[in-house]
Amino acid sequence: MGRLDDRVCLITGGARGQGAAEAELFAAEGAIVWVSDVLDADGQAVAAKIGGQYRHHDVRDESSWAGLIDEIIDTSGRIDVLVNNAGIFRTGRLFEIEPSDFQEVMDVNCLGVFLGMRAVAPSMREAGRGAIVNISSVAGLNASAGAFAYGTSKWAVRGMTKTAAVELGRRGVRVNSIHPGLIETEMLHQVPGYADSDRMVKRVPLGRVAEAREVANLALYLASDDSSYSTGMEFVVDGGVSAL
């Protein structure tokens, strides 16, 4: 028996990195997995590998959300789990970042998460159950000097998670955030200074970066009934960085 048997799950940004690892793990645990992204070839490859469905879907697009959730409910009968994983990273300090770049980060990382929760909330409320997992970052727990917009967006994800959890809790819908540290994906290599990764990795109490699968394990816990009494909370997977 799998921990997500017959649960209908949507993972945004699931074409690669953490989203792809979550898609693979959820499918292995019995879920009916829908993957969405803007990287179509990679997304289709993930879906083919796990026997899931892939759809092109830009998380900034409200009508795309409506169409996708309608299609999932028409095809699979319901939506049980949403992992708001899609995200982008941009560098730049407060006095360097252009408003257009700030807006771009907020559109993907915040508006996308808001639209996703808003799109699934009606059917989850009606069903009286559901799990939403929002991928924030350790940048949503502490200052993120040098990545002002990214840090701001990840704090917003944390805040939206708490508010949504309180608003949806009475209807059996749980909402939690995950705060990864250094995870070995393409995004990590966009972080300034990562080329000199020894210095960054030395700061991590566990002394290494994580595999995407290690975040997926936490997402599985939060998506499944194993976390049935947890909502509105931050779950950290950072090798101990936040303990410093």
Ligand SMILES: NC(=O)c1ccc[n+]([C@@H]2O[C@H](COP(=O)([O-])OP(=O)(O)OC[C@H]3O[C@@H](n4cnc5c(N)ncnc54)[C@H](O)[C@@H]3O)[C@@H](O)[C@H]2O)c1
């Ligand atoms: N890698 C890390 O060290 C790290 C640390 C903390 C948090 N995170 C967060 O984890 C999540 C996953 O990132 P990752 O590490 O797998 O990086 P990644 O860059 O490999 O994956 C991000 C995915 O999001 C997709 N995406 C970007 N914009 C999109 C849009 N507008 N619509 C739909 N999909 C879009 C990308 O195409 C990509 O497939 C992100 O929210 C990221 O901010 C990553």
